[in-house]
C-alpha cells in the first residue's frame with residue numbers, strides 16, 4: 001500500500017489537563033522512533049480546552065497531528081457554546097472530526113449539517129475526518145451499504161470528489177463504537193472497498209490517495225488484522241487512545257506491517 005497509515009486518537013470528553021499533558025509527553029517520546037514516524041502518522045483529538053496546550057507541547061514536532069473533535073457549521077457570530085473551524089485552525093489544529101456517530105445521534109446532526117462542517121473545515125485550511133457508519137439495526141436488515149453510501153453521498157455530491165483529496169474518511173460501524181464488538185477485518189474491508197469504489201467512480205487518482213480509517217473498538221490485539229486489509233489505512237481510536245501504551249501498540253502494528261513489506 002502506498003498510502004501512509006494514520007492512527008488517530010479521539011479522546012472524546014475524557015482526561016484532565018494533567019492527564020492530557022502526560023499522555024502527549026509519552027506519545028511525543030515514542031515518536032522519536034524513526035520507524036514509527038516513517039510508517040505511521042499519529043493524530044490526537046483532545047477536548048477543546050486542552051487543544052492549545054497539547055499543540056504547544058508538540059512544538060515543532062509537527063509530524064504529530066492535533067485535531068478537533070467537532071466544530072460549528074457557522075463561521076462566527078452569536079452561537080453560544082460553539083467553536084468555529086477558523087478558531088481551531090488559528091490555534092494550530094490540522095484536522096477536525098465531522099459527523100461522528102455520537103454527534104449524529106445525541107445531537108441529531110443531519111448529513112447536511114455534517115457536509116456544512118466538512119466545508120468549513122476545508123475552507124479553514126484543515127483536513128476533515130468524515131465519519132460514516134451503520135447502526136446494528138441497519139446492518140441486521142441488510143442496509144449497511146445503503147446507509148454508508150448515503151452518508152458519503154451527502155458530502156460527495158455537494159463538495160465534489162476533488163475535495164476528498166484533502167479529506168479523511170472514517171468508517172465507524174455504530175454498533176462497534178465503545179462496545180468492544182469490533183467489525184471483523186473482512187466486514188470492515190467490504191465497507192472500505194465500497195467507499196473506495198464509490199470515490200473511484202469519480203476519480204481514480206483521489207480513490208487511490210484517500211485515507212480511509214476504521215473505527216470501533218480498535219485495540220492492540222485486533223489492529224494488525226484490520227490494517228492488513230488493502231483498503232484500511234489506519235484507525236480512529238476512542239477508548240484505547242487514552243493510554244499511551246495501548247495507542248502506541250496500535251500504531252506499532254502499522255510499523256510491523258510496513259516492515260514485512
Ligand code: PGA
Nearest residue numbers: 177178216217237238239
Ligand atoms: P472506540 O471509539 O474505539 O472507543 O470504540 C471509536 C470512536 O468513537 O471513534
